[in-house]
Amino acid sequence: MQLWTNSEQQAVRRGIYNLVLMKKKVTKPTPLPLQVTLSVDIGGTGIKMMALDNAGKPLTERIRALTPENPTPERVLKLLEEMRAQLPDFDRVSVGFPGVVKNGVTIAAHNLSPKWAEFPLQETLHELWKKPVRVANDASVQGYGAIFGKGVELCLTLGTGLGSSLFTGGHLCPGLELAHHPWRKGKTYEDFIGLRGLEKYGKKKWNKLVQEAIAQTSQLFNWDYLHLGGGNAKRIDFELAKNIRIVDNDEGLLGGVALWRNEPAI
Secondary structure: OOOOOHHHHHHHHHHHHHHHHHHHHOOOOOOOOOOOEEEEEEOOOEEEEEEEOOOOOEOOOOEEEEOOOOOOHHHHHHHHHHHHOOOOOOOEEEEEEOOEEEOOEEEEOOOOOHHHOOEOHHHHHHHHHOOOEEEEEHHHHHHHHHOOOOOEEEEEEEOOOEEEEEEEOOEEOOOOOHHHOEEEOOEEHHHHHOHHHHHHHHHHHHHHHHHHHHHHHHHHHOOOEEEEEOOOHHHOOOOOOOOEEEOOOOHHHHOHHHHHHHOOOO
16 A cells, blocks of 8 residues: 655645634624614505515515505605504614605605605604604615616606616616606606506507607616516516516515615715
8 A cells, every 4th residue: 555755744734724724714794783674665556664674675564555645744644653653663764755855855746745845754754753764766765676786777667657767787876757758749758657647548558658668768778677666567468578577566665775775864
């Protein structure tokens, strides 16, 4: 039987010693403390809430209530407080709002009430619940939950109105409000493919209009991926291209954690 030489034995010992050193250096990362996010999605038809963990995974069932008639800030805030009481304690709040939002202030909400103009929603909820709050456009929050984080990605929410958000490399391009942009015959995208358009033209023509809007936005933004959400996305009956997908309506809640990585807090 051939024995190893001294040099070979020394090499083996060095290898074992190095492996031991490597194992000692490998340490498991310290887990982050649990930060419970109360995620809120305010819509023209319904309001939803859910508690999320650090990774954006649900800690509770989603609860939903109908948006009040004549949804003024006072009425919506009253309902939010009633819904909040049904969920466990939380550390911070993310809110998706169906309108233009700047620095936590709602500039306008065409599908709610004129009283939302210049309303300090972020500050108001902070004072009410004594927790850090972040408020952004609802389509932006849904986008955070839906995007892949690469290339140019457009998110459209087909609900009471039309929500829109644009991302490049996972970063939001703020301020996009495609809904009220003139599209054809002096009317806007929302007039044709929002709920009003669906009710006016019927499902068959509405689907054709959605297809035309998709083609138009492709030429306008040259997006790599298109994510379609909102309650009426389920009414789409035409075949989608490989880079277009329908996302679950709960993405508007699940994006609440990502909002904390991208928007300033109060």
